[in-house]
Amino acid sequence: MTWKSLKAVVPGIAVAVAAVIPCSVASAQAPSLEEQLAAQYKLVKMGSDTGGYSVVDPGTLLAIQKGGILGVPYTDKTVLTTKYEGGAVHSPNSLLVQGRKSIFGHFSQTQSQGQATHLFQTGEKVYPTKVEVNLQKDTVTMGIVACDTCNKTDPPTYNKAQVVFEFPKGTLAKASAGDVEDTIGQLLSISDDSNQGQGDQQGNDQQGGQQGQDQGQAQGQGQGQQGQQQQSQPETIQMGMTQDQVQATLGQPEKIVNLGPKQIFVYKDLKVTFFNGRVVDVQ
Numbered sequence: 001m002t003w004k005s006l007k008a009v010v011p012g013i014a015v016a017v018a019a020v021i022p023c024s025v026a027s028a029q030a031p032s033l034e035e036q037l038a039a040q041y042k043l044v045k046m047g048s049d050t051g052g053y054s055v056v057d058p059g060t061l062l063a064i065q066k067g068g069i070l071g072v073p074y075t076d077k078t079v080l081t082t083k084y085e086g087g088a089v090h091s092p093n094s095l096l097v098q099g100r101k102s103i104f105g106h107f108s109q110t111q112s113q114g115q116a117t118h119l120f121q122t123g124e125k126v127y128p129t130k131v132e133v134n135l136q137k138d139t140v141t142m143g144i145v146a147c148d149t150c151n152k153t154d155p156p157t158y159n160k161a162q163v164v165f166e167f168p169k170g171t172l173a174k175a176s177a178g179d180v181e182d183t184i185g186q187l188l189s190i191s192d193d194s195n196q197g198q199g200d201q202q203g204n205d206q207q208g209g210q211q212g213q214d215q216g217q218a219q220g221q222g223q224g225q226q227g228q229q230q231q232s233q234p235e236t237i238q239m240g241m242t243q244d245q246v247q248a249t250l251g252q253p254e255k256i257v258n259l260g261p262k263q264i265f266v267y268k269d270l271k272v273t274f275f276n277g278r279v280v281d282v283q
């Protein structure tokens with residue numbers, strides 16, 4: 001039976017089949033380039049409190065491969081765009097940067113603080129803040145923010161920047177996600193640092209708690225080291241030691257036998273005999 005005869009005989013079924021087919025085709029469509037890149041680059045989550053901005057949830061850690069990306073502190077309203085095309089980094093024009101900061105009214109303030117701009121260096125670590133694909137313009141835009149814990153930046157500023165990867169006209173629509181990731185990796189490669197940003201996850205908004213944890217860990221490590229040192233060094237009792245010195249070495253005795261000028265400290269596996277407060281025998 002042909003499709004025309006099926007519609008004539010059972011019109012309801014024909015309509016139902018026609019309605020289902022487009023949905024099945026749509027559900028089978030491959031993810032877009034932007035969706036594939038979003039799966040590859042996990043975005044960082046930033047938060048803020050009275051202490052300022054900080055990293056709430058680290059994203060994919062990226063390592064800068066070429067210098068020239070110009071950024072500003074995270075609190076700055078300015079967004080600086082660095083372009084990457086044909087393997088070359090094109091930093092924003094310094095006069096344009098100054099003009100934009102003057103418009104936003106932040107230039108004099110950040111300049112006085114010595115934080116007007118930050119030129120990212122090769123090897124610095126950053127997180128992605130956004131990934132956008134524009135097929136019509138053949139561009140992929142990635143926002144980044146510094147991993148201050150990774151870069152040991154103190155005080156933290158979380159410098160941010162925006163990088164536009166420009167592809168030859170008409171090529172981005174045909175490019176695979178792998179090809180695009182290779183191009184991005186020329187400037188921002190995925191870091192293999194397994195310890196990335198665990199400290200940065202606490203960030204400024206958890207500095208108080210982090211400092212407390214650090215102090216607790218330091219104290220615990222110190223106590224552990226002391227314990228190890230005590231275990232590694234044999235306990236020594238010498239003739240002539242005082243009762244206080246013995247207790248400092250062996251601890252409080254289980255029993256004390258007081259015979260006037262003669263006293264005996266009874267421990268689990270030995271006895272220490274004192275005469276006039278000094279050790280005269282150990283059994």
